[in-house]
Amino acid sequence: MQRMFTTMPVVTDIVPSMTYIRAVHNAAGESVADAFGSGVAAATKASKFGNFVAYGDSAEAGASSHEFIVALMRMPSAEEATAAATAPSVLAADTPPSDQSPTPKTPLPLAGQPSATAYSKTTNGKTSVTALLPAGRLLIAVRTSIDDGPSVTTRFLTEQVAALRGFTPTPDDRLGSLPTDSDGVRSLTLAHPTPADGTLFTDGWATARGLLNQVERPARTRTDVADAGVDVVGLGASNVYRARDAAGATLLAGRLVAAYRQDSAGSSVSTVDGVPGATCVTATKDRSAQGHCVVPVGRYVGEYTSRQPAKSAQAIAAQYLILRSAPQR
Helix, strand or coil: CHHHHCCCCCHHHHCCCCCEEEEEEECCCHHHHHHHCHHHHHHCCCCCEEEEEEEECCCCCCCCCCEEEEEEEECCCHHHHHHHHCCHHHHCCCCCCCCCCCCCCEECCCCCCCCCEEEEEEECCEEEEEEEEEECCEEEEEEECCCCHHHHHHHHHHHHHHHHCCCCCCCHHHHHHCCCCCCCCHHHCCCCCCHHHCCCCCCEEEEHHHHHHHCCCHHHHHHHHHHHCCCEEEECCCEEEECCCHHHHHHHHHHHHHHHHHHCCCCEEEECCCCCCCEEEEEEECCEEEEEEEEEECCEEEEEEECCHHHHHHHHHHHHHHHHCCCCC
8 A cells, every 4th residue: 555655646736725635544445435426336346455545625624625535446457447447337326315316427528538437426516526547457536526626637647647657566465475664664663552553554654755645734744754854654653754864853853843733723832751852742633632742863753642642742752762772774
């Protein structure tokens, strides 16, 4: 999945108003049905995993907000990817809630992407465009409700296809042998309390490029990791960023603290006894407190978030001890 993330265009670059990432999921089963409808879900049921990223023009969805949802699904074969894109269920009316009538779909040819299956659909006064396009055994899916839907959908598909040139999906029989770490950075993170606490997206590692489709504010994160010279991020119960050098790590830690404060009005800042350089931001979100803590150690930055601020402070102290012994190569 992390290899696939490195190929996915950052939607904010295509539609600047899509500033936020609202959700990241495995693009299979329920997440596909919720985002693209029952017809697309039925057509892609053979997909076992993929990357699903929901962008929006605000952090939370609302009646007046717009979205741009993209998915890159791994199908069993190129033939099945093509069959999914052209399945009759894609253009058939989706199964509606029990108290509503089916909403028709209008087929929509996309100039520049004649191989795509696309349609428009109007629900509750808001029109969306949905498109599917096979690329080898991978299947690209897009749904957006912004006004210039056909044009930006075509642009996304074109950029995604271009990014996939030269990309070879790992054969099925080699998936289990893929490295779960990169240069040992994943091993520097805090372990999840139980294996069930980790997910496909929170246990492993990401490149600086692949990270951008997995954070709340991708444009901001791109600037911060570029300025700090981050090349890889370890993902576990905590995140560990590997920066260019100690100066880059210190810069990134400060940017992360500033971002927490910017996103949470009325937040407070504190330090952690016995942990040099550690900073914690306590913020309120959804009526509950959250503790965000960071600590730069050499060229690394540890980051931990919890709904229990005291736990965040304890965890960042443990993270500090791990990073203090980390090689600085």
